[in-house]
Amino acid sequence: MASTAKTKKPARKATPAARSAPLPVVSIPISKIDPSPLNRDAKTDLAPLVASIKAHGLQQAIKVRPKGDRYEIVYGERRWRAFCELGSAEIPATVENLDNNRAAEVRALENLQRKDPHALEEAEEYERLLALTDGKSQPVHTPETIAKLSGRSVGHVYNRLKLTALAPEIRKALYKSELTLTGAFLVARGIPTPLQAEAWKKMREYAENEAFEEELDDEERLTARAIQNIIDHDYSSRLASAPFSLKDAKLVSVAGTCEACPKRSGNQPHLFEQSDPKDTCTDLTCFRAKVEAYVEREKQRVLSVGGKVLSDDESRRIFNGGSQLPFNSKWIDLDQVNYEDPKRRTWRGLLGDLCPAPVLAFTSQAKPVLLAERAAILATLKEHGLDPESLRKKADEKRNKKASAENADSAKAATTPDRPAHHDDPDEEEDVDEDLDQDLDEEPSAAVEGPTSPADQRFQASVTRTTRQRILGAIVAAAEAAGSDDNRFVQVVYETTLHGGYHNAIIDAVKRRLGQKRPKGEYPATAIAKHSEGLSAQQLRALILELAIGRSGYYVTSGSKLPRDLERAIELYKIDAPGIEKTVTDELGAKRAARLAGAKPGSA
Numbered sequence: 001m002a003s004t005a006k007t008k009k010p011a012r013k014a015t016p017a018a019r020s021a022p023l024p025v026v027s028i029p030i031s032k033i034d035p036s037p038l039n040r041d042a043k044t045d046l047a048p049l050v051a052s053i054k055a056h057g058l059q060q061a062i063k064v065r066p067k068g069d070r071y072e073i074v075y076g077e078r079r080w081r082a083f084c085e086l087g088s089a090e091i092p093a094t095v096e097n098l099d100n101n102r103a104a105e106v107r108a109l110e111n112l113q114r115k116d117p118h119a120l121e122e123a124e125e126y127e128r129l130l131a132l133t134d135g136k137s138q139p140v141h142t143p144e145t146i147a148k149l150s151g152r153s154v155g156h157v158y159n160r161l162k163l164t165a166l167a168p169e170i171r172k173a174l175y176k177s178e179l180t181l182t183g184a185f186l187v188a189r190g191i192p193t194p195l196q197a198e199a200w201k202k203m204r205e206y207a208e209n210e211a212f213e214e215e216l217d218d219e220e221r222l223t224a225r226a227i228q229n230i231i232d233h234d235y236s237s238r239l240a241s242a243p244f245s246l247k248d249a250k251l252v253s254v255a256g257t258c259e260a261c262p263k264r265s266g267n268q269p270h271l272f273e274q275s276d277p278k279d280t281c282t283d284l285t286c287f288r289a290k291v292e293a294y295v296e297r298e299k300q301r302v303l304s305v306g307g308k309v310l311s312d313d314e315s316r317r318i319f320n321g322g323s324q325l326p327f328n329s330k331w332i333d334l335d336q337v338n339y340e341d342p343k344r345r346t347w348r349g350l351l352g353d354l355c356p357a358p359v360l361a362f363t364s365q366a367k368p369v370l371l372a373e374r375a376a377i378l379a380t381l382k383e384h385g386l387d388p389e390s391l392r393k394k395a396d397e398k399r400n401k402k403a404s405a406e407n408a409d410s411a412k413a414a415t416t417p418d419r420p421a422h423h424d425d426p427d428e429e430e431d432v433d434e435d436l437d438q439d440l441d442e443e444p445s446a447a448v449e450g451p452t453s454p455a456d457q458r459f460q461a462s463v464t465r466t467t468r469q470r471i472l473g474a475i476v477a478a479a480e481a482a483g484s485d486d487n488r489f490v491q492v493v494y495e496t497t498l499h500g501g502y503h504n505a506i507i508d509a510v511k512r513r514l515g516q517k518r519p520k521g522e523y524p525a526t527a528i529a530k531h532s533e534g535l536s537a538q539q540l541r542a543l544i545l546e547l548a549i550g551r552s553g554y555y556v557t558s559g560s561k562l563p564r565d566l567e568r569a570i571e572l573y574k575i576d577a578p579g580i581e582k583t584v585t586d587e588l589g590a591k592r593a594a595r596l597a598g599a600k601p602g603s604a
Contacts, residue, residue, distance in 0.1 A: 023094040025061045030083060030091055033064060033071045036107070050082045058083075061092040065103055074098065075107045101132045101140055105149065119181050120174050123163035126150075130161075162188050167196035179203075180217070182224045190231040192284055203230060215321070218526075229321055229364045237281040239264065243367040244294035251293050255286050291366060298360060298368040306357040315361040318371070323363040331371040334358055340388035342395050347377065354380055375457055462588055467581040468562060469512070471570060472549060474580065478573040480542035488572040489545055492565065505550030509543070545569075 062076025073080055074096070083091045098106060107125075129149075132140040143161065147154040165188040166174070173179040179187075179200075191199050206212045207222050215226035222230075232241075239258060244251055246258040258264055258281065266279040281287040299309050310318070320326055325333060334348040334355065341350055348355050348370070356377075358370040381387040385394075479489055510524045513531060532543055549565050562570070562577070570577050 023096060025092050025094055027090040028064065028071060028093045028095070030080070030089060032069075033073060033080060033091070033093075034067065035077050035080070036073050036103075046078065046082055046085060049078055050085050053079070053082050054086060058092055061094055063106065064093050064095055065098045066095065071095065074103050101134070104128055104132055118175070119160060120163055120166075120171055120184075123160040126157055126161055127164045165189075165193055167193050167200075169197045169200045173200060177219070178221065180221060180224065183222065183227045186224060186227050186231060190228075191235045195235065195284070199230065199235065202234070203227065206230065226321075233364050233366050235284065237284050237287040239266075239279040239281055241367070242281075242287070242291070244290050251297075252286070252290050255290065258290075295362075295366070295368055302358055302360040302370070308357070308359045310359060310361045312362065315363070318361050319363050321364055323367065325371075330374050331359075331361075332374045332377050334370045334372055338388075340391075342391055347372070350386060351377070351380070354384060354386075356380075459588065459592060463581070463585050464561065466584045466588060467577075468566065469508075470580045470584055471562070471566060471575055471577050472546065473512070474575045475549065475566075475569045475573050476542045476546045478575065479545050480538050482538075484538070489541055492545060492549065492569050492572060505547050508550055509546055512546075513543075 058079060060076070060079075062079050063074040064071035065074055071093075076093075080091060096106075126143070126146050129141045129146050130139065130143075134140055141149070143157045144154055146152075147157045150157070163171075163174075163184060166184060170179065170184060170187055174181070174184045187196060187199065203222055206226065207216060207220065212222075212226065215223055217223055239246060242258070249257045255261075261267065261281075263281060263283040263286070264279060265282060302309060318325070318329065318331055325331055332347050334351075335346050337344055338347050338350055356372055358372055361369050361371050363369060378387065382390070479486075482488070506528055507524045510527050510531075514527060528543075528547075532540060535543060549563075549569055569575070
């Protein structure tokens with residue numbers, strides 16, 4: 001046992017022991033130094049460094065290693081190139097005899113110890129260290145040893161290493177700040193490397209399209225949200241969001257179903273333990289083929305019944321770049337449940353044969369959705385007595401009829417001990433629903449009173465919208481005139497901030513305050529920021545209140561005329577909302593009447 005212990009070899013150290021004394025700095029002829037083939041391109045942006053060296057001299061010597069009768073740069077290539085441009089004959093350097101692995105480690109340490117190194121530079125240095133091998137072709141480093149060597153956390157190293165999945169085109173864009181670091185992480189995580197060049201071309205096309213200007217940051221780069229939308233739309237392979245059925249074996253016959261496919265991460269848990277979400281298709285090409293086949297099939301179905309297929313740009317405007325219709329959209333998803341229908345049918349199920357030829361649109365995840373215009377659908381339902389009000393009225397009539405029958409037989413019911421005259425019987429409720437179904441199959445009732453024409457609906461919408469704007473203007477004026485100790489502003493801002501809202505509030509504020517004075521092409525956020533610079537404290541407070549209430553101004557609870565936060569502000573500032581609404585109604589009504597009479601508004 002003792003002899004065994006003596007012959008045991010010590011474990012190999014990844015790096016040599018720290019040097020006890022620094023190496024001397026010597027002057028080496030520029031002409032005898034060569035750059036390292038392993039260094040990244042160091043030719044770019046040398047002018048500031050040249051100017052600094054010319055004014056202050058070299059602050060840190062470069063490091064070289066002997067290569068025959070010449071020297072190879074370990075680190076400091078940009079400094080060496082700057083000396084070459086200055087025409088210097090020699091450069092201060094330290095010389096150390098290093099093998100390839102140790103040279104790579106020293107180079108990485110020097111680059112990583114700089115202040116705020118570029119994230120991609122870090123990733124590439126870690127990538128080079130991971131590629132080092134010893135004499136037995138075994139890796140010298142792991143992310144854990146790199147973390148120890150560089151003084152970073154293991155999590156930090158793993159996080160940076162994600163960027164090594166970036167294609168050359170994306171790396172170049174990140175170095176040139178054409179892409180944010182967050183955007184680069186999204187690309188590295190969400191798009192396979194072979195497809196990233198294609199994706200980057202698509203992103204640049206989006207950035208140059210005026211229709212997408214609201215999705216650019218102050219440096220005219222796509223925001224992280226816009227990039228994620230592109231990934232979700234064109235590169236996502238999450239089976240939970242697949243528009244097609246995972247059981248459909250005929251969609252792409254050579255691929256079969258997704259349920260038992262070995263390329264489905266959920267079917268290989270030992271290989272995809274950290275897959276997110278649980279089920280992802282690992283063959284994006286196959287996934288794309290199925291999406292395209294499904295979309296083409298849906299297009300043919302819609303066109304065969306006289307429907308229309310929208311373009312990507314048209315669909316994007318309808319869905320605001322998302323996957324859900326805005327609450328105030330003029331469109332209805334025909335396959336969504338109409339929750340005002342007592343039977344909870346879909347809009348298409350409720351319409352039946354009255355359903356118009358659908359419009360096929362696509363969400364940001366490329367999911368096909370069948371749409372129809374809300375105004376036309378509601379008018380059709382009302383004309384045939386299938387609108388929510390008529391349906392509820394019919395249901396009430398049936399229930400009242402049933403109740404009358406029970407009251408007529410109340411004497412008999414009262415004599416039955418186990419069955420009181422007044423009761424709640426779920427079986428009888430089901431009978432009422434059956435009667436309602438029969439009514440719906442009968443001949444439609446006569447037209448219902450009330451404005452149903454599109455013109456009337458547009459007029460009412462205009463009155464509502466203008467009334468809200470006038471009320472908000474009155475609230476802002478009251479807040480601006482209030483004293484400095486007024487705390488209603490704080491109450492409204494706090495309550496409004498809790499609810500959130502759309503960024504369209506900024507656009508609305510710019511229109512109200514600047515009108516046509518906004519410079520063409522200037523972002524609304526920039527315009528409102530410039531406008532705020534010249535405001536007094538009270539005016540600035542009023543602007544903040546305007547934006548805060550405006551943010552939630554697009555959210556109206558079902559059955560309410562005004563947004564909740566606007567109603568709260570009306571109450572606090574004692575605004576005459578009915579009076580404003582009447583004034584707006586009279587003004588717009590007069591203009592409407594003038595137009596219908598063929599005269600210009602105000603000519604009477």
